[in-house]
Amino acid sequence: MLKFNDPKYDELVENFIAYTTDPDHNGGQQKVKIDLTNKFHYVSSINAPSNLNIVMSGEITTPDQKKAAQEIVKPYLEQDLAFTWCTISKNNSAEEKQFMTAIGLHYHETDLGMIINLDEYHERTYDSHPDLVFTKVTTPAAVADFRKVIENAFELSLIDLTKYPTLLKLNQQDNISHLVILYQNGLPAATGHLYFQNNLAIIDDIATHADFQRQGLATKMLNYLLTLAKKHGYHNAGLIATTDGYPVYKKIGFEPIEIFFNVYITKENYAPENS
Secondary structure, eight states: OOOSHHHHHHHHHHHHHHHOTTTTHHHHHHHHETTTTTTEEEEEEETOOOOOEEESSSOOHHHHHHHHHHHHHHHHHHHHHOOEEEESSSSSOOHHHHHHTTTTTTEEEEEEEEEETTOOOOOOOOOTTTTTEEOOOSHHHHHHHHHHHHHHOOOOOOOHHHHHHHHHHHHSOOEEEEEEEEEETEEEEEEEEEEOOSSEEEEEEEOOOOGGSSSSSHHHHHHHHHHHHHHOOSEEEEEEEEETTTTEEEETOEEEEEEEEEEEESSOOOOTOOO
16 A cells, blocks of 8 residues: 555565555454555554554645545544554654644554565674573463563554464464564563564564563564564564664664554543453
8 A cells, every 4th residue: 555665665564554444344343445546555553452553654644635634533533532543664754743732642652664684684692591581472361461461561562462362373374574572570570572474574563571671672572573574584674663762773784664653542542440
């Protein structure tokens, strides 16, 4: 839907759009609409167990796009529902932020695409520690541990917590990704996620539980996943960096690309109690 004239960049964006929400769409309970004219990918979870209602789009510039955006946002504002809009473009314009504010959304953050050349990446080695164990997620219990870390580490404006059980099922059918938990003393301490695209290995869900932060666990997870990507024959890996994560990714060798993910919200998106 959105193209950036580089297959690696395109795969990073396509992966983000495909897996921001549950690929199974909660058994059809999530409603999905793709507006090819305005380049909107709209997912409504009002009647689904997911915590995320979201539109992902290119930059909003035309009168038709602005009118359509206002119509989409209006019912969420009227019902005081959590809603997220993420624009993906090569621009980071103040005009867009002004428009989003005018229709009732609040600017939340700008995330940035980053790429690392794995041919130039050299694995960092650490002294092995018996209390630290990397474990691939292969069971529902491990999915629950993975979610615990994600819920603790992030507010949920861009994360659909219901997607992880679906990804487990998809991985059992077709190895599309590699979900990993780092356990410390038997407790879930950090997470990471490696997607297998055609030209790019994509890293996501780098998170550390608050009880285990400032121990370098995110860096250990990144090195684990990057080494795994090299073993699978990839020459490049990509991710979408938050402001907090950017320094960690930059230090390990990721370089920014000019693709901005601007996030706007009606209010903070937290998981419902029954999720």
